[in-house]
Amino acid sequence: MMGYVTRRLLIAVPTLVGVAVVSFLLMRLIPGDPARVLAGPDATAADVELIRRQFGFDKPVLNQFLDYMGRLATGDLGRSARTGDSVLAEILARLPYTVMLAVLATLLAVLVGCTLGVIAAVRREGLADLVLSGLSVFGVSMPVYWVGLLLVILFSVNLGWLPAAGAESWQGYILPTVTLSFFTIGFISRQMRSAMVETMEMDFIRTVRAKGVARWAVVLRHAVRNAALPVVTVIGLQFGQLLGGAVITETIFAWPGIGRLLVESIGARDFTTVQGAILIFAVALILVNLLTDIVYAYIDPRIRYD
Amino acid sequence: MTALLDVKNLRTHFHTTSGVYRAVDGVDLTVHAGRTLCVVGESGSGKSVTALSVMGLIDAPGQVQPGSEIVFDGRDLLRLPERQLRSIRGRDITMIFQEPMTSLDPVYTVGYQIAEAVRAHNDVDRKGATERAIELMRLVGIPSPERRIHDYPHQMSGGMRQRVMIAAALSCDPKLLIADEPTTALDVTIQAQILELMKDLRDRLGTAILMITHDLGVVAEMADDVAVMYAGKVVETGSVTDVFNRPQHPYTEALLQSVPVLGMSKEHPLRVIQGMVPSPLNWPTGCRFAPRCTEAFDRCREELPPLFTVDDQRSACWLCETGARGSAGVEEIYR
Structure with missing residues (x-):
């Protein structure tokens, strides 16, 4: 297993280089002069020129690129043009908030999504299945920003139960977590339902039933564990969606995480911070996919990586 | 001869969108204690559905029709509540299937799956069930069972998996073992080994067997009695010598x-x-x-x-x- 993990991490290096190249190039394609944005509306032409030289925007793009990649190779993500702080420090300060939100949303989505999916499959074609299928279609059809705003209107504005923004108290975590997991709950529950329906028709389920094992044990011990195999893959892939959702969710709830950092930095044409944040997202995605494959091997004895 | 299982006018229908599929449509058959009844017939004659009906494993859209009777050991299984049926299923009546490759759960060890059958009907702890599983694996001729209980199904050959299925089926000394084409998916040499094993266990344990097959060679090898099925009905029954020597x-x-x-x-x-x-x-x-x-x-x-x-x-x-x-x-x- 260690050999496999090492190999996977080594394969991740070219992927990250690719991400760095693409994010660098994309930023140069965005219209707008970063020096002018940084200098502010009242700045003189001389000020703008000074800033341009200071951050190296006056050099040819190829040179800027080589500088950036050279620093990256030493683990230096550069300095933020907006605040002058180290990009790495800024990201690390905000990372725990985003990680916490993503982990909570994933846990909630897995817990609720799998439960709903199993219930729908067991009560197939019954009322529960119909209601739950409707709910999950609702879940996957609602855009994140719309769900977030509706929840704020209901629970913060009208009922006044939960804060609309900020991460100061544990109550502040509730609405962003629910918002972020909304789509994933719908998605996972649909996947789980179809995987369960398929598994329940397998020969080995009939064998277990023929042994006289109680129905709940047939479902929980055998069907759920086998149905979980394809769903784990989906959860891993879903994490990318979750990161995208985090950008929007953090903006709605003024959440001090990386998603909002990214949005603010794009607005300010803060190239280095944007590139750093994208790189961190890529690292997170690669690690989660690796984790997914490790979990997969753990729950399916047929898969061995070495 | 006492009848252990007496099936009378069994009708199992499936209500599908294209109509009522009368897979089993008036089956009568009797299994005597300690004897082997082979049910023969072509594919689609209703053999497997008959077996699953006896096990109480018919799922919607299938339904055993009113008026059918499955009397086992003096009790009509169709009138028993699910709870009591479950205590018979896997203990007094057990079943092995055609496809040993797909009939075992791929994510649990074979030892666990045999022990699961033991624990479903006996008040034993995990250790006791595992010991019993080892004992059963030895009984069905699996070499070094102490080691092989930790194997997963994919690490075993088809013949070995069918032995595992038989071990689980024998865990509670059943009165009746239903075998649905247990050797069809196996190589010829392995087929012979499995049939030999089943005969040996039947003679040693006195278990009655209801064996489903389309292979008359298997019938000749195993059967005391034969029931020939055609189109959802039994068309002829009798002892294997009578039916083979002067089919009516x-x-x-x-x-x-x-x-x-x-x-x-x-x-x-x-x-x-x-x-x-x-x-x-x-x-x-x-x-x-x-x-x-x-x-x-x-x-x-x-x-x-x-x-x-x-x-x-x-x-x-x-x-x-x-x-x-x-x-x-x-x-x-x-x-």
Whole structure:
């Protein structure tokens, strides 16, 4: 297993280089002069020129690129043009908030999504299945920003139960977590339902039933564990969606995480911070996919990586 | 001889969008304690559905029709609540299946899956169940069972997996073992080993066996009694010697004659049963074999023959209404 993990991490290096190249190039394609944005509306032409030289925007793009990649190779993500702080420090300060939100949303989505999916499959074609299928279609059809705003209107504005923004108290975590997991709950529950329906028709389920094992044990011990195999893959892939959702969710709830950092930095044409944040997202995605494959091997004895 | 299992007028239908699929449509059969009954018939004749009905494992859209009776050990299983049925299933009646490759859960060790059968019906802890699993694996001839209980199904061959299935099925000393084509998916040499094992266990443990097969060679090897099924009904029953030597139903006779035998000559070519098995959505009126029968006459196409008693056999053919019919048994064919 260690050999496999090492190999996977080594394969991740070219992927990250690719991400760095693409994010660098994309930023140069965005219209707008970063020096002018940084200098502010009242700045003189001389000020703008000074800033341009200071951050190296006056050099040819190829040179800027080589500088950036050279620093990256030493683990230096550069300095933020907006605040002058180290990009790495800024990201690390905000990372725990985003990680916490993503982990909570994933846990909630897995817990609720799998439960709903199993219930729908067991009560197939019954009322529960119909209601739950409707709910999950609702879940996957609602855009994140719309769900977030509706929840704020209901629970913060009208009922006044939960804060609309900020991460100061544990109550502040509730609405962003629910918002972020909304789509994933719908998605996972649909996947789980179809995987369960398929598994329940397998020969080995009939064998277990023929042994006289109680129905709940047939479902929980055998069907759920086998149905979980394809769903784990989906959860891993879903994490990318979750990161995208985090950008929007953090903006709605003024959440001090990386998603909002990214949005603010794009607005300010803060190239280095944007590139750093994208790189961190890529690292997170690669690690989660690796984790997914490790979990997969753990729950399916047929898969061995070495 | 006491009847351990007595199935009377079993009808299991499936309500589908294209109509009512009458897979089993009036089956009568009896398994005597300690004896082996082989149910033979072509694919689609209702053999497996009969077995699953006895196990109580028919799922929607399938339904055992009212008026059917499955009397096991003096109790009609169809009248028992699910809870009591479950305590019989896996303890007194157990079942092994055709596909050992897919009949075991891939994510649990074989030891766990045998122990699960033990624990479903006995008040034992995990350790006791595991010990029993090792004992059972030794009983079915799996070498070094202490090590192999930790194997997953994919690490075993088809023959070994079928032995695991048999081990789990024997965990509570069942009175009746239902085997649904247990050797069909296996290599010929492995088939022989599994049949040998089943015979050996039957003789040692006194378990009655209801064996489903389409292989007359397996019948010859295993059976005390035979029930021949065609189109959802039993058309002939009797002891294996009687049925093989003087088949009373034309279908049985044709079935016996369609088995290739070493040393066959042009003078005695292999017989082919013309036509196809009718669809369970739309059984023909009268005798269901009549459209393919070389002996059929007008009455066959109009009236469904009941099972007539002919000496020690029973046959659902109008030709047997007044007694035994002259026919060619295996001895003549194989001569």
